[in-house]
Every structure is written in structure tokens, then in C-alpha cells.
Amino acid sequence: MSPISQENTDVNTAIDAELQLMDPAVRASRSLAARLLDPEFVEVGASGRRWTYEEMLAALPDLDGGSGSGEGDGPRFEPSGMGGVVLAPGVVHLTYETVFDGRRARRSSLWRKRDGETDWRMYYHQATPVPVGD
Numbered sequence: 405m406s407p408i409s410q411e412n413t414d415v416n417t418a419i420d421a422e423l424q425l426m427d428p429a430v431r432a433s434r435s436l437a438a439r440l441l442d443p444e445f446v447e448v449g450a451s452g453r454r455w456t457y458e459e460m461l462a463a464l465p466d467l468d469g470g471s472g473s474g475e476g477d478g479p480r481f482e483p484s485g486m487g488g489v490v491l492a493p494g495v496v497h498l499t500y501e502t503v504f505d506g507r508r509a510r511r512s513s514l515w516r517k518r519d520g521e522t523d524w525r526m527y528y529h530q531a532t533p534v535p536v537g538d
Contacts (some may be wrong), residue, residue, distance in 0.1 A: 411489075411490040414490055415489065415490060415498075417524050418488055419486055419498060421515065421526070422483075422486070422498055422515070423483070424440060425437065425526065426480060426481045428470060431469055432465045434461050434462075434465075437460075437461055439523065440525060440526060442457070442526060442527040443457055444527060445457040445460060445526060445527060445528070446527075446528055447460060447531075448529075449530075449531055450507075450509045469481045480504075481502040481503070483500050483502050484500065485499075485500050485501050486500035487500070494516055494519070495527075496514070496516075496524070497512070497515075498512070499511065508538075509531045509532060509534060510532045510534055511529065511530070511531050512529070512530050513526055513528065514526070515527065
């Protein structure tokens with residue numbers, strides 16, 4: 405596979421995994437979410453709060469886009485403009501916007517695949533609220 409084809413594959417795989425993390429059924433399942441988050445995961449949420457891997461897995465079902473009921477049938481984030489670049493072998497940077505309950509946020513995620521592993525996992529995520537009217 406050519407380097408460009410591999411980069412496209414890596415970006416598309418990270419996008420697919422990012423979309424899975426927005427699925428209420430995945431957010432409601434600790435085991436499904438754990439497969440997508442890196443054990444060294446950190447997030448700076450739109451609220452400014454810093455989340456670790458364990459904190460995120462514990463809270464994810466009850467956060468926006470989850471389904472506190474455990475049924476996975478809650479409201480969904482609406483992503484747009486998602487794209488990415490390969491920063492280095494095994495590291496993909498995604499950027500996009502979401503709308504949830506009328507609130508917009510600009511988002512940035514770093515996905516990595518460690519040597520010897522087959523799965524991409526989210527290593528870092530940040531959400532920044534978009535001011536009303538912007």
C-alpha cells in the first residue's frame with residue numbers, strides 16, 4: 405500500500421472510531437467505550453473540566469450524548485466538517501464541529517495506534533464551545 409493510501413486508511417479508521425464514540429449505545433457500554441479510549445486518555449471538555457480515562461468511562465453514559473438509562477437510545481451529537489491528518493506514524497489528528505441540543509462546539513482529537521496493537525484509540529480530546537452567532 406502506498407504511503408498516501410495508508411494515511412487515508414488511518415484517517416478514515418480514526419473517523420469511524422470517533423463516530424462510534426458519539427453513538428449512545430457505545431457511550432452506555434463501558435466495555436465498548438474502553439476499546440476506543442487509550443489507557444492514557446485525557447479530555448478537556450467544553451466546560452473546561454479535565455477528564456482521565458477512568459473518570460470518562462465512569463461518567464460517559466450520563467454525559468451529553470449518552471443514555472443514562474443504559475438503553476443507548478439517547479439524543480446524538482450531530483458532527484460536521486470532520487477531517488484529519490496523519491501527524492506521524494500511528495498518530496492521527498481529527499478536527500470537526502458538533503451540535504448537541506442547539507449548542508455548537510469545535511472539537512479536536514488525537515488518535516494513536518501503539519506498536520504491536522491493531523486498534524486505534526483516542527489519546528486526547530478537546531471541545532471548545534462556539535459563541536452564539538459565530
